[in-house]
Amino acid sequence: MWPDRRILDLFGIELPIVLAPMAGASGAELAIAVGEAGGLGSLPCAMLSPDQIRNEIGVIRQRTARPLNLNFFAHKSPPADPDREAGWKKRLQPYYAEYGIDPATIPSGPGRNPFDEAACAIVEEHRPEIVSFHFGLPEEALLDRVRRTGAKIIASATTVAEARWLESAGCDVIIAQGAEAGGHRGIFLEEDVATQPGTFALVPQVVDAVSVPVIAAGGIADARGLAAAFMFGASAVQIGTAYLKCPESLITPIHRAALSQARDDRTVLTNVFTGRPARGLMNRFVRETGPISADAPAFPLPTSAAGPLRKAAEAAGSSDFSPLWAGQAAPLAKPMPAAELTRGLAREAQALLSKAAGA
Ligand SMILES: Cc1cc2nc3c(=O)[nH]c(=O)nc-3n(C[C@H](O)[C@H](O)[C@H](O)COP(=O)(O)O)c2cc1C
Numbered sequence: 001m002w003p004d005r006r007i008l009d010l011f012g013i014e015l016p017i018v019l020a021p022m023a024g025a026s027g028a029e030l031a032i033a034v035g036e037a038g039g040l041g042s043l044p045c046a047m048l049s050p051d052q053i054r055n056e057i058g059v060i061r062q063r064t065a066r067p068l069n070l071n072f073f074a075h076k077s078p079p080a081d082p083d084r085e086a087g088w089k090k091r092l093q094p095y096y097a098e099y100g101i102d103p104a105t106i107p108s109g110p111g112r113n114p115f116d117e118a119a120c121a122i123v124e125e126h127r128p129e130i131v132s133f134h135f136g137l138p139e140e141a142l143l144d145r146v147r148r149t150g151a152k153i154i155a156s157a158t159t160v161a162e163a164r165w166l167e168s169a170g171c172d173v174i175i176a177q178g179a180e181a182g183g184h185r186g187i188f189l190e191e192d193v194a195t196q197p198g199t200f201a202l203v204p205q206v207v208d209a210v211s212v213p214v215i216a217a218g219g220i221a222d223a224r225g226l227a228a229a230f231m232f233g234a235s236a237v238q239i240g241t242a243y244l245k246c247p248e249s250l251i252t253p254i255h256r257a258a259l260s261q262a263r264d265d266r267t268v269l270t271n272v273f274t275g276r277p278a279r280g281l282m283n284r285f286v287r288e289t290g291p292i293s294a295d296a297p298a299f300p301l302p303t304s305a306a307g308p309l310r311k312a313a314e315a316a317g318s319s320d321f322s323p324l325w326a327g328q329a330a331p332l333a334k335p336m337p338a339a340e341l342t343r344g345l346a347r348e349a350q351a352l353l354s355k356a357a358g359a
Pocket of ligand 1: 021132134177183218328
């Protein structure tokens with residue numbers, strides 16, 4: 001029924017829809033719902049401790065026998081940079097003063113964890129069918145250990161060069177992440193996000209450049225996007241923002257309300273929350289300190305600096321300091337349970353593809 005079955009057969013799933021792993025925004029409930037509906041459920045691990053990862057996997061494995069994708073960040077932890085971190089806090093001082101926050105009380109912490117020995121041990125212990133990486137790949141020795149578990153290895157590319165690099169490093173599948181995508185750019189070979197292609201341009205070029213199957217990601221939020229991805233030669237799609245609107249997502253009511261008002265021309269790439277460019281809805285913090293600031297410390301060090309502002313503002317009912325991650329296609333998605341969304345997308349895309357084929 002699908003024009004290309006490579007990913008369905010490789011992953012052992014029924015529908016060519018991957019739930020995008022969304023650190024801080026998706027957990028076991030979304031993974032279970034999408035997996036049970038026939039797509040691929042993903043668990044983002046970058047913001048979880050090893051114990052939390054084990055717990056979430058336990059819940060998922062108990063409630064579904066479907067394949068699971070465990071997702072990790074593959075960045076290198078930057079060395080501490082006290083001067084730059086202090087400079088950034090100084091930049092934020094007027095906001096701390098506005099909310100009565102003493103910057104000396106803000107703990108510094110990384111906020112997001114790279115794939116490391118402890119994470120690798122969890123993969124070896126729990127043997128997820130698929131392991132996915134964002135920001136490149138971990139060091140060869142760790143990657144080999146993942147490969148030896150039998151997991152299929154997939155990773156995001158934001159350019160043709162990154163896709164080729166990932167294929168030569170042994171990835172089984174490449175996720176082509178266009179500039180429309182919500183959340184962090186997976187960029188890892190270059191730094192300049194301004195030159196990055198959108199999904200419409202990126203996916204067919206990646207398909208032409210590599211021989212492994214390609215998953216299209218970024219700006220796909222309805223059946224038209226799913227059908228179009230197949231036309232571009234993709235074998236599946238990875239969808240994030242549309243699933244944020246589902247009741248199973250973990251986003252705050254403030255983020256949910258902002259998403260319901262999202263517009264095509266209100267998202268922007270910003271590094272002021274984490275130090276790496278990520279797409280979210282424009283708000284006061286992003287506008288006044290960025291959207292891209294050369295002063296922000298390296299990823300993921302700025303995370304802790306904005307945290308107390310977010311907390312204080314949200315307590316007062318404001319989204320001014322919240323990271324409101326969203327992709328450009330956010331308005332296309334309707335809020336509904338994730339299983340319903342997954343099945344509906346597949347059903348409608350199949351109808352569109354049959355129509356295009358003149359069936
Ligand atoms: C809230 C949010 C968090 C994300 N976190 C991750 C993550 O932890 N790991 C990852 O590989 N990708 C992450 N992404 C990127 C997605 O994998 C995917 O590329 C993107 O959602 C696709 O574009 P769309 O949002 O337009 O569907 C995140 C995206 C969003 C919206």
